Amino acid sequence: MNATPPAAASVVDRQQVIQAYRDNRVRTQVLFEMLTPDAYYEQPIPLRHPVVFYEGHIPAFAVNSFLKKGLGHPGLDSDLEALFARGIDPGDHASAAKSAPAVWPTRDEVRRYAETADDVILKALESDTIEREQNGSLYRGQGVFTMLEHEVMHQETLLYMWHQFGLEKKRRPAGHTIASTIAPVSSRREMVTIPAGRATLGATVTEVEFGWDNEFPTSCVDVPAFAIDLHNVTNAGFLAFVEAGGYNDANLWTHEAWKRLAESGRQHPWFWELIDGDWYWRGMFDRVPLPLAWPVYVTHDEASAFARWRRQRLPTEAEYHRAAYGTPAGTERSYPWGDGKPDPTHGNFDFCRWDPVPVGSSPDGASAWGVQDLVGNGWEWTSTVFGGFPGFEVMASYPEYSADFFDGDHFVVKGASPATGHGLIRRSFRNWFRPSYPYMYASFRCVQDDA
Numbered sequence: 001m002n003a004t005p006p007a008a009a010s011v012v013d014r015q016q017v018i019q020a021y022r023d024n025r026v027r028t029q030v031l032f033e034m035l036t037p038d039a040y041y042e043q044p045i046p047l048r049h050p051v052v053f054y055e056g057h058i059p060a061f062a063v064n065s066f067l068k069k070g071l072g073h074p075g076l077d078s079d080l081e082a083l084f085a086r087g088i089d090p091g092d093h094a095s096a097a098k099s100a101p102a103v104w105p106t107r108d109e110v111r112r113y114a115e116t117a118d119d120v121i122l123k124a125l126e127s128d129t130i131e132r133e134q135n136g137s138l139y140r141g142q143g144v145f146t147m148l149e150h151e152v153m154h155q156e157t158l159l160y161m162w163h164q165f166g167l168e169k170k171r172r173p174a175g176h177t178i179a180s181t182i183a184p185v186s187s188r189r190e191m192v193t194i195p196a197g198r199a200t201l202g203a204t205v206t207e208v209e210f211g212w213d214n215e216f217p218t219s220c221v222d223v224p225a226f227a228i229d230l231h232n233v234t235n236a237g238f239l240a241f242v243e244a245g246g247y248n249d250a251n252l253w254t255h256e257a258w259k260r261l262a263e264s265g266r267q268h269p270w271f272w273e274l275i276d277g278d279w280y281w282r283g284m285f286d287r288v289p290l291p292l293a294w295p296v297y298v299t300h301d302e303a304s305a306f307a308r309w310r311r312q313r314l315p316t317e318a319e320y321h322r323a324a325y326g327t328p329a330g331t332e333r334s335y336p337w338g339d340g341k342p343d344p345t346h347g348n349f350d351f352c353r354w355d356p357v358p359v360g361s362s363p364d365g366a367s368a369w370g371v372q373d374l375v376g377n378g379w380e381w382t383s384t385v386f387g388g389f390p391g392f393e394v395m396a397s398y399p400e401y402s403a404d405f406f407d408g409d410h411f412v413v414k415g416a417s418p419a420t421g422h423g424l425i426r427r428s429f430r431n432w433f434r435p436s437y438p439y440m441y442a443s444f445r446c447v448q449d450d451a
């Protein structure tokens with residue numbers, strides 16, 4: 001008998017990751033072309049960098065994390081790789097002020113850098129050793145997947161930044177249509193009871209092709225019975241809260257949330273506009289009468305206040321898992337709909353649309369309990385403060401990715417939005433935001449303890 005342990009199977013399929021890299025670059029280019037050229041040095045979100053930064057950041061991050069850290073490559077341009085190294089965590093005023101240079105490079109300079117980076121990276125993906133067991137950054141191809149998923153995540157960030165631009169700064173892609181804004185909305189609120197059971201959060205390193213550090217290891221949680229909304233809270237549902245004076249009732253908001261609300265001066269969700277007494281939705285390319293059947297996009301502060309108004313609460317991360325992946329038989333699925341790979345029939349994700357669709361539009365994506373739209377059409381707020389699972393360890397290729405945000409001031413969101421790439425749709429994937437950050441595509445539903 002041979003006593004030598006078998007060599008670890010290769011995780012990275014070169015042709016697949018080369019294709020994924022190329023697809024990413026094409027999509028990123030399409031996104032940048034959605035803006036008029038005069039928007040290039042503008043900052044649609046004050047505490048984020050101007051547009052130019054992101055066109056340089058995506059390739060510079062790939063060079064820094066994959067070529068330099070993973071492969072020991074000397075890099076391509078140390079000045080640009082320092083300039084484009086890191087984005088800004090919104091809320092960190094000091095770093096925003098410090099990191100903005102007086103003059104940004106020209107667009108030609110940024111594009112030349114990106115093209116050179118693409119050439120060198122594709123050659124490395126073609127023929128370098130990109131997977132190595134003894135090197136943390138290359139273990140199971142970590143550096144490759146870090147680079148690929150980083151770009152996909154930025155594509156979503158870009159889109160919600162673009163969303164903030166005036167309509168005159170955006171070019172509508174050919175064939176773009178907006179979903180029905182006049183779909184009927186049910187006045188009946190339906191809830192689904194999920195019996196007590198176990199939820200497996202996270203994953204083991206070998207059961208997924210790749211995961212970020214905060215996805216490991218698994219964490220099993222016993223979840224008592226609860227009832228959860230069948231659908232996300234809609235604009236119609238949230239309008240009732242607005243009209244009932246929810247934004248003026250301090251009792252519905254935590255002390256901190258009330259302070260943040262006062263600072264913002266807002267009286268309604270960020271994506272809404274009130275014009276001559278009528279409500280409108282500020283979409284990516286259109287301003288339309290408020291689509292009552294669409295999920296409302298709100299902050300964690302707003303979602304929590306609404307839930308309190310309804311004498312309910314937001315789900316925990318573990319409750320989300322039970323509703324999305326649990327089954328009456330006690331097993332757990334890979335996706336709410338089963339184990340089949342995500343496709344557009346399962347939900348509104350992967351850049352098929354630039355705005356939401358009416359809730360309940362993807363019945364094929366329902367969970368085993370019949371709960372709808374848990375993946376797609378907007379991230380789902382949870383009440384869980386972002387942190388590592390017991391046994392968490394930082395990852396070699398991007399050590400600051402999660403740990404920098406274990407500060408008690410970020411909440412976990414799960415699922416996906418219309419601007420979430422299909423590669424990020426996996427059970428263990430976790431995203432997180434500050435509780436009053438209003439720009440991203442986050443929806444919610446309420447839960448209550450099972451009586």
Ligand SMILES: [Fe+2]
Nearest residue numbers: 061087150154
């Ligand atoms: Fe980044």
